Structure formats: C-alpha cells, structure tokens
Amino acid sequence: MQLLMKDRPLLEVNDNGVCNVIEFDLLPFGLRKQNITLADFIEWASNRTLSIGRSYAKEILNSLRLSQSNRYAVCKACRGLTLTDSYWIRQNEDDKTWKEVNLFENPLSLFITEISLSGKNAHHPLTMQMKKEIHTPELTTLGASAKGWIRHSDGLYLHKVGKYEIPASRVLSALDIRHISYQVSDNEDIDLYLSEERKQWIAGVGEAIVNSKLFTTEDIAMVTFEEFKIFCEAYELNPFEEAVKIDRTAYLQMQIADYILNNNDRHEQNWGFFMDNESGKIIGYCPLFDHDHAFSDYSGVLSQTTEKDITLFDAAVNAQRELRTDISELNSMKCPEFLTEEQWEQLLERAGMIGGQDI
Template sequence: MKNTPLLKIQDNGNCEILDFDRLPFPLRNEKVTFVDFMEWASNRTLSIGRSYAKEILNAMRLPQSNRYAVCKACRGLSLEDSYWIKQNEDDKTWEEVNLFQNPLSLFVTEISLSGRTTHYQLEDSTRRNIHTPELTTLGASAKGWIRKDGSLYLHKVGKYEIPADEILSALGIPHIHYEISQKEEIDSYLSEERKQWIEGVGEVIVNSGLFTSESRSMVTFEEFKMFCEIYGLNAYQEAARIDRPSYLKMQIADYILNNNDRHEQNWGFFMDNASGKITGYCPLFDHDHAFVNYDNVMSQTTEEPVLLYEAAAEAQREIKLDLSGLTDMKRPQLLTEEQWTKVLERAGKLERV
C-alpha cells in the first residue's frame, strides 16, 4: 500500500505477510498462498466482456485471456484503492506511479470510450510504462477517466444514472452524483459517428466524480464476502451489522429503481487506508441498468433468494423511510411516462406496507 510493503512473494511462490491488518480483504488469511495472490490480482483487471476491452488490450499488446499478466503489466494500479504490485527490479515509488496524482495515458481513455485505435503506434517504452486506470476499472459499459480542474471524473454511457440520481436525492438516500457530460468534453474523445450512434439509440454520456482517495479505499461486497468465507462468517449478516440503516435503504432504493444490476462489485464499503478498517458504506452507484421493463426482479443483496419488493418491504417496515419526496417532484426528463408511473406505483406499494 503506497510505499509500505504488505506481502512479499518469493520466486518459489511462498508468501510472507508483512502487514496483515492492511492487506486487501481477500488476502487477510494467515496462510495466504500464491494462488490467492494471483486470484486477487486477476480480479483487479477489466473483464473481456467490457465494451472495447479487446481494443484496449490489443493496443497495449496485452493478452486477452491472462488477467494476471495484465495486472502485472499495469502494476495493479487502480483508482479504487492504494494497492499496487512492485517487482524487484522496479525502482519507482508510489509518488511516481499512482493514478491519483500523475498524468494518465489519455490515448487509452479514448480507446475505452470510443474504441478508436487505428492511428496509435505505441513505442515499446510506452507499453512498459502503462499509466491508466482503464485496465482496472470494472463494469461492462464503455467508460473512461478524465481529469478536469485537478479532479478525476468517470465518463460513461448510461442515461439512467441521471433519473436515478434525481430519485435517490428526493428520497435522501446517499448515492454518487451524476451529470450529463458537456459537449466540449465529449468532442475530445468521441468521433462524430460514435456520437450519432449514441444519440440514435437514445443514450447519453454522463460523468461522476471519483469518490475514493489515497487515504480512503473501496472494498466491494465481493471482496468482503471472500474475507468472511475465510473466517466462517455470514457476509450478509456482517454487512448489515456494519450499518443496518444503509443496508436497508439500499433494498428500498433498488426496488424503487427496479434495479437488476446490484451485483457483488456494485456495492461495498469504505476502508481507511491507515488502519485497514472498514468505516462504513460507499454511497450507492452504477444505476445504468435500472428501470427495467419487467416486474419481479430478484434481489442480489440478500442472503435468501427474494424479490426486490420483498426485501424492500421488510426494510420499509423497519426504518419507515419517508417516500413523499417522489410525489413532490416532476417526472425526470430521461424517463418515459410509463417508467415514471411505475416508479410512483412501486413507491405507493411500499407506503402501504
């Protein structure tokens, strides 16, 4: 973490723990193995199913099937936390390589958002010094990080982030704020053809500010669950114990939004980097697959297989969240009348619980 060694991996595969309390949660095992380390490193990199993943990897001459090799090539650097992989011959410091402070390889950002790769001829030295968060930014949609006025913003295709933001604001549920990206920003990384395609399918480019930092990391529920399994703990019960009101509000939010994409990497907790301890829930994020047009969506955040409505109804009985803010707001511009009617119907159903 930063300049502090946490785990030393020998050439023979033996692992020596140097700072147990600040290890990544999936590696907080007294008998951590090289296989454990490889799995953690591999899980840090983008999935081949992400939009333009092949174009990104091809441009960097990186393998498409060996995620561990991809992670080593970019030092495992991410904007979700302050961990990285430093090999013996690497003389760089955290201050020289981290993504929070240093310039990003913007040509990779352009590829990740538009798929354009043809006019780049990369020198070998560029490939040896990959400096981009795009290789460790998870999710399936086209997205890319851009620095503006000293702050980092994630741009992505996802119009439903905007109405989800408005609805969660009206309900007072903590979440990540999204805005529609400005034309001058979009023009810097999208071709006219790509912009026309996005407009033709009724989508928009949106952006949100980075919510982690050099002092505060995100621990996904997937990582937290792996930690709990090591010690025989029930991850769902432990997640609710950390902050039960936030856990219950997430159930209500997902039902109101009819969100079918709250998978284990799409929610989680903040960790204090100095202590390695969880400090609370991350604000809710990633709602570009909300407002699905079918009912009876299953919850992905409960131990038992229940519907979003069942999880939300149980939560509402306990915390009695005030839902009146929805009746006072106008229909979000990016929702159809039918979608907005469904939102109000779901809210009304919860109010009658």
C-alpha cells in the same frame, strides 16, 4: 515481487512462489487469511482487471499488446494500479515509488481513454515506452459499459455511456439516500475522445455520456462486497450479517432504492464499503452507484443483496417496515430526463407499493 499499500510493503512473493506476510492488518480483505498461497494472490490480482465482457475491452487490450485471457498478466503489466484503492504490485527490478506511479496524481495515458470510450485509437500509435509505462485506470476499472476517466480541474471524473444514471440520481436525492451524483457530460469534456460519428451513434440509440466524480482517495479505499465476502467466509462469518452490522440503515436503504429503481444489477462488485488506508479498517458504506441497468420493465426481480432468495419487493417491504422512508417527494417531482412517462408511472407505482400502505 511485492504487494504494497502506497510505499508500505505488505506481502512479498519470492521466486519459489511463497508468500510472506509483512503487514497483515493492511492487506486487501480478499487476502486477509491464514497461509496465503500464490494461487490466492493470483486470484486477487486477476480480479482487479477489466473483464473481457466490458465494452471495448478487446480494443484496449489489443492496443497495449496484452493478453485477452490472462488477467493476472494484465494486472502485473499495469502494476495492479487502480483508482479504487492504494494497493499496487512492484516487480523485483522495478525501482518506482508510489509518488511516481499512482493514478490519483500522475498524468494518465489518454489515448487509452479514447479507446475506452470510442473503441478507436485514431491518433496515437503504440510506442515501446507506452507499453513499458502503462499508466491508465482503464485496465482496472470494472463494469460492462463503455467508460473512461478524464481529469478535470477539480479532480478525476468517470465518463460513461449510461443515461439512466441521471434519473436514478434524481430519485435517490428525493429519497435522501446517499448515492453518487451523475450529470450529463459536456461536449468540451468528451470532444477529444469521441468522434462526431460516435457521438451521433450514441444519441441515435437514445443513450448519453454521463459522468461522476471519483469517490475514493489515496487515503480512503473501496472494499467491494465480493471481496468482503471472501474475507468473511475465510473466518466462517456470515457476510450478510456482518454487512448489516456495519451500518444497518445504509443496508436497508439499499433494498428500498433497488426496488423503487427496479435495479437488476446490484451484483457483488456494485456495492461495498469504505476502508481507512491507515488502519485497514472498514469505516462505513460507499454511497450507492452504478444504476445504468435500472428501470427494467419486468417485475419480480430477485435481490442480489440479501442472503435469502427473495424479490426486490420483499426486501424493500422488510426494509421499509423498519425505516419508514418518506417517499412523498417523488409525488411532487416531474418525470426526470431520459425516462418515459410509462417508466415514471411504474416507478411511482412501485414506490406506492411500499410507502402507501400500512406495512
């Protein structure tokens, strides 16, 4: 079995479970350690697959007759292919090439998209060929909300249940903080994947399907902070200090964004860095993404992106003291779609707490 970057073998796991490194500098950051063991490889591969806590994860796995508890087996079944990077796993009997299997270019198994967005597989019975050639990013797309990848004429888009992405995107644009832009999905985009009943249910609970364009490519990958942290700890480096060194401004802007949005979901897989696949080196921060748990209605939310246990407010005050981010654009905005007036007033109050005083 081999781990590859496109068609470049990086690591080989022999029949005895011994891992032989072929090209260390291009390995995933979570595997860039001395004396890689089979357990290390299994942990890395398992962490690539969807959590059973994701909406409709059980339905996705059941449709493909895959284990709900063995994430490593799921990873091997789909070759570990993801839209996050260009790594994949090739078994000894597999003769496929990157061009034949990669998700960036090849047609996706759209019946899985339907299940991932609606929980139902009404039109496509499973065949042995489908199971043998699983070709979907849904098994390696992380996060908890219902979501699915759909290819449009200009690229791949992630459609998800998450109305708060819309106002978060508007606010971050006003603050001139780099982020992934979201828009409400058109009916023509999702009619093939959602029944009328499902669409009515989404609207009835006050939610919406939104989408954003894929921000990685075959040549530029994402490294989550979770994986970066594993790398740093293997070499006794402080991951937070190293993250600041990569781009201090981007790191501090994240503190300001999360406080103003009152985002309680910036866990270690929800931020990270871009990696150049040719060199294996980190080249900067990813734009901020995944804000469907923002605008929480309680104060004192703890930061998940600082080394010390401090609140989002304290982290933002420290960041604003240095950056002096201009928040005046927020005061001229109208309440964005999907926010209540109360939520908007709370946001403006938070912004004023760090931008309207001499700190």
